[in-house]
Amino acid sequence: MSCPAPSRHTKPSAEDCVTGFVDLRNVRLSYGGASSATLALEDLTISVAKGEFAAVVGPSGCGKSTLMKLATGLIRPNAGTVEVAGHEVDGPVSIAGMAFQNPSMLPWRTTLKNVMLPLEIVQPHRKRLSRERSRYVSLAESLLELVGLKGFGEKYPWQLSGGMQQRANLCRALIHDPALLMLDEPFGALDAFTREELWQVMRDLHAEKQFTTILVTHDLREAVFLADKVFVMSARPGRIIETKDITFARPRPIDLTYEAGFNDVVHELREHIADARAAA
Amino acid sequence: MSEDRWIKLAPWIWTIGLFVIWESAVRMFDIEVFILPAPTDIWQAIVKYWSPIWKNSLQTLWTTSLGFLMAVVGGLALGLAIGWSRNIYAGLYPLMIGFNSIPKVAVVPILVIWFGIGTVPAVLTAFLIAFFPIVVNVATGIATIEPEMEDVLRALGAKKLDIMLKVGIPRSMPYFFGSLKVAITLAFVGSVISETVAANSGIGHMMLAAQSQFNVPLVWAGLVALAVLGIAMYAIMALIEQKMTGWAHRSTAK
Numbered sequence: 001m002s003c004p005a006p007s008r009h010t011k012p013s014a015e016d017c018v019t020g021f022v023d024l025r026n027v028r029l030s031y032g033g034a035s036s037a038t039l040a041l042e043d044l045t046i047s048v049a050k051g052e053f054a055a056v057v058g059p060s061g062c063g064k065s066t067l068m069k070l071a072t073g074l075i076r077p078n079a080g081t082v083e084v085a086g087h088e089v090d091g092p093v094s095i096a097g098m099a100f101q102n103p104s105m106l107p108w109r110t111t112l113k114n115v116m117l118p119l120e121i122v123q124p125h126r127k128r129l130s131r132e133r134s135r136y137v138s139l140a141e142s143l144l145e146l147v148g149l150k151g152f153g154e155k156y157p158w159q160l161s162g163g164m165q166q167r168a169n170l171c172r173a174l175i176h177d178p179a180l181l182m183l184d185e186p187f188g189a190l191d192a193f194t195r196e197e198l199w200q201v202m203r204d205l206h207a208e209k210q211f212t213t214i215l216v217t218h219d220l221r222e223a224v225f226l227a228d229k230v231f232v233m234s235a236r237p238g239r240i241i242e243t244k245d246i247t248f249a250r251p252r253p254i255d256l257t258y259e260a261g262f263n264d265v266v267h268e269l270r271e272h273i274a275d276a277r278a279a280a
Numbered sequence: 281m282s283e284d285r286w287i288k289l290a291p292w293i294w295t296i297g298l299f300v301i302w303e304s305a306v307r308m309f310d311i312e313v314f315i316l317p318a319p320t321d322i323w324q325a326i327v328k329y330w331s332p333i334w335k336n337s338l339q340t341l342w343t344t345s346l347g348f349l350m351a352v353v354g355g356l357a358l359g360l361a362i363g364w365s366r367n368i369y370a371g372l373y374p375l376m377i378g379f380n381s382i383p384k385v386a387v388v389p390i391l392v393i394w395f396g397i398g399t400v401p402a403v404l405t406a407f408l409i410a411f412f413p414i415v416v417n418v419a420t421g422i423a424t425i426e427p428e429m430e431d432v433l434r435a436l437g438a439k440k441l442d443i444m445l446k447v448g449i450p451r452s453m454p455y456f457f458g459s460l461k462v463a464i465t466l467a468f469v470g471s472v473i474s475e476t477v478a479a480n481s482g483i484g485h486m487m488l489a490a491q492s493q494f495n496v497p498l499v500w501a502g503l504v505a506l507a508v509l510g511i512a513m514y515a516i517m518a519l520i521e522q523k524m525t526g527w528a529h530r531s532t533a534k
Contacts, residue, residue, distance in 0.1 A: 072435040094437035098427040106528045108450050120446065121436045156527065176436070 020047035021212045022054075022071055022180065027080035028237075029066055040066045040235035044080070048214060048229070052177075055215045055223035057231030057269060059277045064216040066238070068182045069213060072096045085179060094122050096180040097211075100187040103165040105149045105172075106155035112153030115171045122176045136159035143171045146208070147201050148194075152198060163194035174205065183215045187222065195249045196254055199225055207251060220266045225257050232272045235279065265272055286504025317497045322504060325497035335487040338504050340471055343399055343482065344513075354458065355411045355463070359418025364440070369419070380412045385473045394479045402482060402520060404476040409470035410463040417459035421452025428513040454528035457521035464513045472506065485508075 012159040027044045027205040030037040040063040050056040061109050069075045069080050073089040082089045084096075086224040098120070105114045119136055129136060144153055157165055166186060173181060183202075187195045203226060206213060217223050223230045224246055247264065248256060256262050288295055299319045305311070306318040313321055328335060362369045382403055391401035433443050475484025490498035498523050 026489065029533055053531075069431070074301055074435055092435050092437050094435075096435050098435050100432070102428050103424065104426050104429040106429075106447065106450070109526075116431075117446065119435050121438045123432060123437075172432075180434075268506045 005249070009021035021052070021085060022023065022046070022048040022214065023081070023083040024067070024070060024077075025076040025081045025083075027070060027082060029063070029075070029077050041070075041077075042239055044233075044239050045132060046231055046240060048212055050212055051210045052229060053213045053215070053227045053258055055217060055230045055259060056233060057217060057220055057223050057230060057273065058233050058238060059273055060218060060233050062220075062233045062276075063192055063238035068098070068184050068216055071180070072098060072182055076197075085096065090143040093180070095178050096182055097176065097178035098182045099166075099169045099184070099186045100107040103157070103162075103169040105168060105173040107157055110154050110156055111149070111168050112137065112140055112144070114157065115153075115168055115175050116197040117172060118176045125176055140171070140175055143175060144168070146205065147171055150203065157256065163190055163198065166190060166194075170198075170201070172207065174209070174211070177209075179211055181211045181213045183213065183217075185217050185219075186215075188217070193220075195222070200254055201225055203250075207218070221257055221262075221271050224262060224265050224269070225252060225254075230269060232276065234270060234276045241276055242269075244269060282504065304387075307370075310474055311378075311402070313496060314496045317500050318487065320350040321371050322500045323495045325495075325501040326504065329498055329501060331488060333501060333505050334485075336481060336483045337509060338476065339399075339481045340402075340468075340483040341509055342504070343402040343475075344464075344471040347403045347408075347471060348464055349503050350403070350407040351410035351414055351463055352460070352468065355414025355459075356405070356418055358411075359392050359415045359456070360422065360444075360449070360467045362419040363422025363452065364444060365426055369423075376412065376415065384409045384470055385477065388477045391474070398479040399479075402471040405474040406470035410467040413459045413462045413466065414456065417455040419453045421455035422448040423470050425451060454521075454525040457517075458519065460517040465510060465518050468506065468510050468513070 002021075008214065024044055024046045025043055028039070029041040030039045032038055044063075046054075046056075046067070054151055056067060065101050066075070068200045071089070071093075073082075073083060073084075073092045076082075076090075079107060084093050084198060089206075105111070106117070109117070114189070125136070129131055141150075141153055142152060144167075147170055149167050149171070150166060152160065152164065152168075157168070160168065171184075187198050190198065199222060206226075215223065215226060230246060231240050232244070234241045235241065244265070248262070303318050303320060305405075306316060317325075358372075362372060387408060388401055391404050395401055395404070397409075420439055422444070425443070429447055430443060432448070438446075471482070473486040476480035476488050480483045483505055487499050487502035490502065
């Protein structure tokens with residue numbers, strides 16, 4: 001590891017350590033009982049630097065979603081270590097925001113109230129919420145505006161299209177200003193045009209807020225367009241078989257995705273995955 | 281007239297049609313009144329015995345409502361507990377299935393031993409029979425929280441109580457209010473069963489007394505009174521359901 005030994009005068013902290021913001025080292029995870037255990041991840045090592053946008057791709061069933069649960073502390077590894085922001089994860093990390101393919105908006109709440117749900121859970125917002133409600137409401141409204149949902153706050157989720165619900169879902173994941181954003185195929189269920197629109201929304205959100213992001217996806221173009229770094233996972237038990245730095249200059253225009261250089265990268269990743277599937 | 285208006289009128293037309301067919305069939309085939317009284321005979325009985333029908337209806341309505349209210353409170357509480365804890369669920373569910381499969385009329389003699397004949401066994405029978413659908417529905421509503429939603433909240437550090445208050449309980453409300461319609465109908469079954477077996481007032485008792493005197497139109501008048509009470513209570517429950525959980529209907533109506 002490139003983490004220097006702490007000097008005797010300073011306590012070790014995230015700043016001293018130049019390893020990643022999210023670090024999974026030699027992680028192993030199996031599901032089920034001792035006799036019928038399924039090995040989901042084996043000797044998996046990933047490091048994502050602060051502010052970096054990482055994408056994880058791989059054949060289906062390779063444990064990508066398990067990775068998300070590990071990094072947010074929802075499950076614990078059987079072996080190896082998981083560190084987020086310089087601390088070993090021993091329970092849910094409240095600095096993370098999550099968004100899944102299913103927008104899972106609560107139908108009895110307006111979009112604005114759905115977006116504000118994490119504020120009712122996470123400290124210190126939770127205790128401030130009732131006193132500073134108007135400030136938080138305008139925060140939520142400006143976030144909705146940023147994703148193109150200005151004026152939709154009072155609508156109920158069922159009044160929004162799938163793409164709009166997914167935008168609101170992103171807002172909900174970001175409302176408490178998380179240092180880490182975890183996305184599990186958030187655009188998977190959308191049509192191609194809406195998906196490209198949301199890629200750009202995501203690109204702009206990341207450019208503005210600079211949160212560390214881990215995007216789990218099986219869409220290689222999505223991974224290459226959005227990420228600084230793409231991890232390719234093997235078939236189960238999942239390991240990282242390739243790490244690819246994506247060096248296209250930011251801000252990236254959507255037209256980039258139709259250029260030859262872009263397609264070369266996508267192609268290269270695709271071959272890695274084809275190999276991983278063949279090996280399985 | 282537009283089709284919508286016909287659809288609105290349809291329940292009335294069909295009901296009136298049924299009574300007209302009934303009446304004409306009785307007259308045409310000259311059916312004896314103690315086999316099947318005509319609607320007009322029943323109506324005469326209702327007018328003639330209005331005072332006892334009214335008093336006994338109030339008694340039945342009172343025992344049913346009381347049992348139903350107990351079932352609502354108890355069912356909601358137990359449903360939340362079962363939805364909350366997998367341990368409580370695993371332990372209690374088989375017991376409840378077993379208990380629910382006992383015909384409630386078989387419990388009435390025990391209730392009579394404990395409480396004597398009268399209002400108390402009727403209330404308790406109504407409670408016992410109406411309780412189960414409420415428990416099952418509330419527990420189902422809580423148990424079917426989307427796992428993604430739970431993950432999102434747990435990753436934020438939400439405690440079990442947070443998840444229940446923010447998601448589980450609101451989510452189970454459409455199930456709960458939906459179950460009230462079933463429960464109120466069952467509560468009538470319970471109270472009338474108990475009244476027929478062991479009571480000295482209520483519609484069930486009145487019908488039994490009328491039967492023993494071969495006053496068949498009054499027996500049928502009792503049935504009509506029960507139907508009216510049942511429909512009225514059902515309508516009230518449906519209205520409450522609509523008012524309380526309109527969001528659930530709107531979200532599927534789209």
